[in-house]
Amino acid sequence: MLRFAVVGHKATTEPTFSLNDMPGGAGRLDILCRCINSSFFLSHDLRRDVECFLILKGGEQEKTLRFAGETIRSLNPxxxxxxxxxxxxxxxxxxxxxxxxxxxxxxxAGGLAELLAEIPFAVLDENGEDIRTAETLPENFLLSDHMNFTEEEMELIKDLPKYSVGPRVLHADHTITILLNEFDRRAAHE
Amino acid sequence: MLRFAVVGHKATTEPTFSLNDMPGGAGRLDILCRCINSSFFLSHDLRRDVECFLILKGGEQEKTLRFAGETIRSLNPxxxxxxxxxxxxxxxxxxxxxxxxxxxxxxxAGGLAELLAEIPFAVLDENGEDIRTAETLPENFLLSDHMNFTEEEMELIKDLPKYSVGPRVLHADHTITILLNEFDRRAAHE
Known part of the structure; x- marks a missing residue:
């Protein structure tokens, strides 16, 4: 099972947002939507062995959504x-x-601290170990949306292993796509 | 300059479509929108050295749109x-x-035949040469939306070089992301 978790620093925690204004009123929820897309979609198929956690921090109380490829339905790209x-x-x-x-x-209810207490995540970081040359890869990756991790978050993740997908800093959803390509290649050569 | 061209087999050629129904009424225009995103976006930056052509075949007359990273404005992810x-x-x-x-x-006005007469494209194909091991890569890549190339299109592209991004068949936008990662890595090692 591969797991991605994405921190949405301004992402709304209420269902009242407009689907027509996800970058604005919903706090860049569009980024998290694209992470759902990149976590699960193959051409005419879904990755059933992936979970994607969205950590929504744009409300009074942090909330975490878990999407499971194994049982998700009615998801279009x-x-x-x-x-x-x-x-x-x-x-x-x-x-x-x-x-x-x-x-x-x-x-x-709850956010990053609760999730990290349960699942050993690695962090995507431009200065981390290159995923192509790493001998083995972890199964759980933490990413941030358009904002950097906060000081409080940095304190939580400072000792976690760091990995990089390449020389440029990319959007979270693009990073997930590149990670999954690396896993696909490794699985094909096993 | 890197160039991507994506064939939108059902994509509308009229500006009257609704932004709220791009997968439906606009003929899977959502796929082409994501290809624009993956062609141009870096974290907090745009790839200025990329062009993306959208070949729209869902109208009476085929039309081709060219997006140029060098001069594009007002594009959000x-x-x-x-x-x-x-x-x-x-x-x-x-x-x-x-x-x-x-x-x-x-x-x-015009579509794939006109574009291929001017620019030597390579084609993304699951049976093509692996982009990671290819000694050199071409600069222009042709992709299809959710549909396979038609027989007529296959006739146009049958002699073009073929490349693959990995063992799974992916969405066009994910394929572009992986291609650009390969180019980023090669540029960083030059």
Whole structure:
């Protein structure tokens, strides 16, 4: 199982946002929608062995959505489709443990600290080890949206292993695409 | 200069489509919007040395839009932003030569045959040469949207060099992201 987690620093935690204004009123939710797309879509197929966590920090209380490729339904590649599923996920009350909001979508209260206490993530970082030359790769990767990790987040992740996908700094969704290509290649050569 | 061209087999050629229904009424224009995103976006920057051609085949007359990173303006990463620029491009009458429709956006009548007569494209193909091991890479790549190349298109491209980005068949925009990562890595090692 591969897992990606993306921190949405301004991303709304309420289902009242407009699908027509995800970059604005929803706090760059468009970025997280594209991360859903890149985590799951193959040509005419879905990656069933991937989970994607969205950590939404743009509300009074942080919330985390978990999308599971194994059971997700009604997901299309366009941003509005992912946005509609995020909206559906956010209609479910967030408690301290993950609750099912729809097929393949769970929600809970809490953010990065809670997630890191459970899953050993590696961090994407331009100064990290090159994913192409790393002898082995971890299975769980943490990324940020258009903003850098905050000081508080940096404190949480300072001791985590760091990996880089190449010489340029890329959008989170592009980074996920490149990571999955590396995993595809390694799986094909096993 | 790197160039990508994407064939939109059902993509509308009229500016009357709704930004709220690009996967449906606009003939999977969402795919082409994501190809614009992946062609140009770096983290907080644009790739100025890339052009992206969209070949729109969903109307009475084929049209080709050219997006140039060097001069494009008002492009944001979300699908609606690219869709709004496509809409703007399509308001300009398409004649036999490229006419400027907006900064960095040109349009003309004609499709793949006309483009191939001018630019030597290579084709993305799962059975092509691996881009990682190819000694050199071409600068111009042709991709298809969610549909396979038609028989007529196959006749046009049958003798073109073929390249593959890996063992899985991917969406066109993901393929562009992986290609650009390969170019970034080669440029960094020059």
């Amino acid at each position: 366009d941003e509005r489709s992912a946005g509609a599923l995020i909206k559906k996920g956010l209609t479910k009350e967030a408690t301290s443990s993950f609750q099912k909001a729809a097929d393949g979508i769970h929600i809970r | 979300d699908e609606r932003s690219a869709g709004a620029l496509i809409k703007k491009g399509l308001t300009k009458e398409a004649t036999s030569s490229f006419q400027k429709a907006a900064d960095g956006i040109h349009i003309r």
